Amino acid sequence: MQQVLIHLIKLQELDSQLKQLESLKGDLPNQVSRLSEKLLDSENGLKEDEEKLKVYQKERAMAEMEIKALEGNQTKYQTQLFNVKTNREYDAVTQEIENVKVEIGKKESRLLELMDAEEETKSTIKTVQEEIEKLRKQFDEKSTELKKRLANTEKDEAALHDQREKVLRKLEKRIVATYDRIRKAKNGFAVVPVIRNACGGCFKTLPPQRIFEIRQMNRLFLCEVCGRILVWDEKKSEGLE
Ligand SMILES: [Zn+2]
Known part of the structure; x- marks a missing residue:
């Protein structure tokens, strides 16, 4: 699961960059x-x-x-x-x-x-x-x-799409479908890091036990409020040490 979540974080990064390029147009x-x-x-x-x-x-x-x-x-x-x-x-x-x-x-x-x-x-x-x-x-x-x-x-766009394809190949179709569904419903952001003990998407504070579980990266946790996939992103997350 850990690997799946890491791939999902990467996928979100690539999609965010693509979205940014799209907005330039x-x-x-x-x-x-x-x-x-x-x-x-x-x-x-x-x-x-x-x-x-x-x-x-x-x-x-x-x-x-x-x-x-x-x-x-x-x-x-x-x-x-x-x-x-x-x-x-x-x-x-x-x-x-x-x-x-x-x-x-x-x-x-x-x-x-x-x-x-x-x-x-x-x-x-x-x-x-x-x-x-x-x-x-x-x-x-x-x-x-x-x-x-x-x-x-x-x-840039072609390179991003290329990387995206590679990541997609490593993920199960079922997971990709969930990711795409949330991304479309949530303005392009399906995977959000825990930031300051809260969901990085809707800022709902998370209980310490949940943050601990998310940090384990052993399961797919969806935010109970906004439905996004919660991850512990070493680059962005802060919270309980
Ligand atoms: Zn949320």
């Missing part, structure tokens, strides 16, 4: 990932708008063609009008002309709708493009800054 990693998400959202929005614009343009081209065809019909009927011989024929052709006019009117108002929709979509696209450009610039700035900071800490 500040909020930058979050900012970079938030910007990248926003950028992706905007780019997807842009794609959708561009698709929408294509659909409108296609329908408009179609409507223009149909109007042209209808106008052709109208001209044809108007020519026919000169050649009618009976009133009935005249009424029939006139009716056809009326029908075509109504049809043209419908198509033309759809055409206007489509032109409006196109204008609106184009203006949305322009806004989104500007937004994307702005986001891209921010993203580039922040990620360059992050890369710079990472370059400074990268080596």
Whole structure:
């Protein structure tokens, strides 16, 4: 058990150093990932708008063609009008002309709708493009800054992770799981030394008998108040001699 506790003390030391390195990066990693998400959202929005614009343009081209065809019909009927011989024929052709006019009117108002929709979509696209450009610039700035900071800490971090792996291999999975659970729940500190006869995590005073037992390092003792693993760390602990 003694060896296990010594490994746990080492693991805590390494994790504390890693946490410190992490805090040097500040909020930058979050900012970079938030910007990248926003950028992706905007780019997807842009794609959708561009698709929408294509659909409108296609329908408009179609409507223009149909109007042209209808106008052709109208001209044809108007020519026919000169050649009618009976009133009935005249009424029939006139009716056809009326029908075509109504049809043209419908198509033309759809055409206007489509032109409006196109204008609106184009203006949305322009806004989104500007937004994307702005986001891209921010993203580039922040990620360059992050890369710079990472370059400074990268080596140290890699070395710490390396050592951490080595320590982990010496510990039982069950113990590591307990350690990780406490560490996550307790702001990164799972293993705390006894300091001035108290828990180094929550400062709850410990009974002398408990301190004696902890000093033996024969068992895993959890603080009854904060639940952290209590150890006697020769470098940091003070208490009953
Ligand atoms: Zn405690």
